[in-house]
Amino acid sequence: MELDGAxxxxxxxxxxxxxxxxxxxxxxxxxxxxxxxxxxxASPAEVRSETLAILASRRSHP
Structure with a gap:
């Protein structure tokens, strides 16, 4: 994860x-x-949820 901005x-x-x-x-x-x-x-729970979904997806598709 990389924190970016303008x-x-x-x-x-x-x-x-x-x-x-x-x-x-x-x-x-x-x-x-x-x-x-x-x-x-603004939306830490949403970012966390998306991050966990990405991790789960990558674990199931090596």
Whole structure:
């Protein structure tokens, strides 16, 4: 899980770096899930639920 915000992805160069890193991690079977700070603070239970669902899904599909 990565906590992101507009300060990070407001810059196209920074976004490109993240996308390249995500692609590399995906080749290793690592999924990067981004959540904004605002969303995490506003809806922590929803973010937690989604995170657990992602983990459960990945455990059932090796």
């Amino acid at each position: 300060t990070t992805h407001g810059d196209p160069a920074e976004r490109e770096i993240d996308l390249r890193r995500d692609a590399l991690l995906a080749t290793l079977g690592i999924l990067v899930v981004r959540v904004t700070r605002r969303r995490l603070l």
